Amino acid sequence: MIGSTLPLLFLDVDGPLIPFGAARQQLPNGYPTYRTGREPQGAGANPLVSRINPAHGPRLLALPCELVWATTWMSDANECISPWIGLPELPVVGWPEPSNDDERGGLHWKTRTLLDWAAGRSFAWVDDEITDADRAWVEAHQGRALLHRIDPQKGLMDEDFAALDEWLRLRADH
Numbered sequence: 001m002i003g004s005t006l007p008l009l010f011l012d013v014d015g016p017l018i019p020f021g022a023a024r025q026q027l028p029n030g031y032p033t034y035r036t037g038r039e040p041q042g043a044g045a046n047p048l049v050s051r052i053n054p055a056h057g058p059r060l061l062a063l064p065c066e067l068v069w070a071t072t073w074m075s076d077a078n079e080c081i082s083p084w085i086g087l088p089e090l091p092v093v094g095w096p097e098p099s100n101d102d103e104r105g106g107l108h109w110k111t112r113t114l115l116d117w118a119a120g121r122s123f124a125w126v127d128d129e130i131t132d133a134d135r136a137w138v139e140a141h142q143g144r145a146l147l148h149r150i151d152p153q154k155g156l157m158d159e160d161f162a163a164l165d166e167w168l169r170l171r172a173d174h
Helices: 047-051 056-062 076-085 100-106 111-118 132-141 158-172
Strands: 008-011 066-069 123-127 145-149
Touching (some): 047 076, 111 132
Parallel strands (some): 123 145
16 A cells, blocks of 8 residues: 555564463463474574464464564574564564663563654554553553553463454554
């Protein structure tokens, strides 16, 4: 569509893609693991990558958005995770040095940087550490954003993809 800019989707890795933290009583057999035939090679390979459902890649690519890594994995996300789930190389948000300013009022340390990175574009942010303080701050400073918190014990689920798809489609047409 001429003159259209897709919304951004800022994607965290630990929690949304790599579930963690469930007790043995919740998952007596542990987390499911997957094999894709595209397993990462070398010393940089993280054994937890096998927890990422490879079906997430095509589902993420089907969303009407521009995917962006918003994770402390930084460029390792492109080296280990993108090939694992069939994503192309994605842009990566660079993080500034930690600041005490971000911790005032419970604001997540990623929030201000993501808002700056979006530069006025609509965006969705998928993370397991989003709080009401982040939502209120983004609403006051940007407004056109969906901050979607993921349960880190479960990771991305069908209902999360449905919520993201619905919100992004409403913004992709504008």
